[in-house]
Amino acid sequence: MELSESHTLPVPQQRAWEALNDTAILKACIPGCESIDADGENAYAVALTAAVGPVKARFKGRMQLADIDAPRSYTIQFEGQGGAAGFGKGDARVTLEPAGDDATTLSYTASAQVGGKLAQIGSRLVDGAARKIAAEFFKRFTEQLGGGAQNDEAAAQENPETQAASDAEGADGDEPQKRKRSWTAWISKS
Template sequence: MDMQGSRQLAVTQQQAWDALNDPVVLKACIPGCDKVEPTGDNQYAIAMALKIGPVSAKFTGKISLTEMNPPASYKLSFDGQGGVAGFGKGSAEVTLTPNDEGCDLSYTVHASVGGKIAQLGQRLIDGAAKSMAEDFFKRFDAEMQRLYPESYAAKMVMGDVEGDAPAAASSSGAKPAIPVWVWAVGAVVLAAAVWLGS
């Protein structure tokens, strides 16, 4: 499965990078996410519940980050297992590009799945992945609006951003510990069978 996407954010590149590296924000924004924990240098463990069609299961995965270029980009590799439901693995590239409106978040995912999930058919899997990505972005936008209301207020006055009510949990001011990839893994890899992948 290959998947590409992008989203315009009203916040700065650095603000987006910081939020996407905050485990509290990520756990709140990734659909079905139960755990995001560091396990080593640029390595993380993630656990989440996933339902695609008639198949639902708990998935656990490992993510490794390479080619880190804060606050602009990174590359990640993921490998996740969902027991009898199947597995997912692949890689992703995530980029934050500053612009006049704030920054653009874009990703490219290459993933493969096996087991029961793979038997559901590519159309159903792709649909679930896209739905999870959209859900993540909606939650992330709401959290950015909560954290940086002045940025969104300026954009709303200019009619560039819709005013969604904040829904994600707060970031408690903890030092960022998880890279931007986490949202991508949750949306893509899980939809593909585990965590995001780009």
């Protein structure tokens, strides 16, 4: 599986770098994350629960930072075991570039392999789940950095499911609107 994306963060490059290396912020932003603990120099033990299609499991793994060029880039090497659900391993190259005085462009290219039941459910479901987790991570990460209000519209455009949910609440929250989005529209945007 290959995944590449870019996101604009509402903070200067140094602040974005610090946040990417703050385990408390990362724990709050990674969907299903139960813990991130230091496990040596530039290494972390991670535990999280994730669902990929019909497979839901608790994964325990390790994340190692390599090729560190602060505050511009690093490579994350990761591996995790989910018991009977299978395993995942891979790496992600993360780069930060200034986008003006108060913004930073975060780009990443990730490559991952899965095995066990995860591999049996099909690459399309695995890719979709990975994109959904990444979208939720960046939504939470932007909110942690203080950019939630100004980026809500952009996030809603990137994640139509979130937009559909907010559309269903209605303007004053008491009467749902009749507007619905089809799942095929959501998949085609992925």
